[in-house]
Amino acid sequence: MINPLLLAEWAWGVLVALVMSMLPGGSPASSSIDVIEARGAAYASLPSPGELPHDFVLPYLRGGAERACVEASNSPARSGEWVFFPYGYASYWRPDRESMKTGWGDLHPSEDPGDAPLTLHATNLAPPFETYRLEIPSYTAYGNIDDRREYFYALGDFILPSLGTWAVEVTSRENWGCFVIVLDEIAPVERPTYVP
Numbered sequence: 015m016i017n018p019l020l021l022a023e024w025a026w027g028v029l030v031a032l033v034m035s036m037l038p039g040g041s042p043a044s045s046s047i048d049v050i051e052a053r054g055a056a057y058a059s060l061p062s063p064g065e066l067p068h069d070f071v072l073p074y075l076r077g078g079a080e081r082a083c084v085e086a087s088n089s090p091a092r093s094g095e096w097v098f099f100p101y102g103y104a105s106y107w108r109p110d111r112e113s114m115k116t117g118w119g120d121l122h123p124s125e126d127p128g129d130a131p132l133t134l135h136a137t138n139l140a141p142p143f144e145t146y147r148l149e150i151p152s153y154t155a156y157g158n159i160d161d162r163r164e165y166f167y168a169l170g171d172f173i174l175p176s177l178g179t180w181a182v183e184v185t186s187r188e189n190w191g192c193f194v195i196v197l198d199e200i201a202p203v204e205r206p207t208y209v210p
Contacts, residue, residue: 053082056147057190083192095121096191113170138178
């Protein structure tokens with residue numbers, strides 16, 4: 015079922031993007047990102063925990079704790095309260111793939127791993143502003159870090175439907191993030207063979 019509030023926010027974002035595209039120097043992509051980041055700034059939040067989850071301290075993450083859209087086509091990134099592991103998403107993307115490996119970790123995990131709904135809402139930043147939405151009811155995987163278990167979302171069914179520059183807004187409880195994925199070509203049917 016479509017949430018009327020989210021539909022209204024999306025419609026407003028499209029309207030703002032269209033108006034901005036008609037102004038000198040305005041672009042639909044920048045105005046759509048502005049709308050998404052404004053939603054992020056208004057989204058409920060919690061203070062950062064004293065000890066960050068393992069995935070949040072990796073030295074090679076792009077982005078940071080700011081609630082801003084971060085480019086993450088092929089490289090791991092952090093945006094706000096989320097880390098995203100694309101595993102070369104843009105390099106291997108095809109709209110007809112049955113599965114694409116991605117990983118998503120939240121800063122403020124649910125106390126009940128069986129009740130941790132995740133929403134991914136993606137918007138293509140070019141007309142006709144195609145959207146894609148995926149909802150997951152709970153964590154799908156975990157890892158043991160030192161003496162504690164950290165849950166995360168390992169998704170195979172997050173497959174964007176078309177070429178373009180996509181802003182992927184991810185939310186769950188008090189966690190918000192936005193990742194930009196640029197899909198500028200369709201990958202070959204078979205992954206390239208690794209040659210050392």
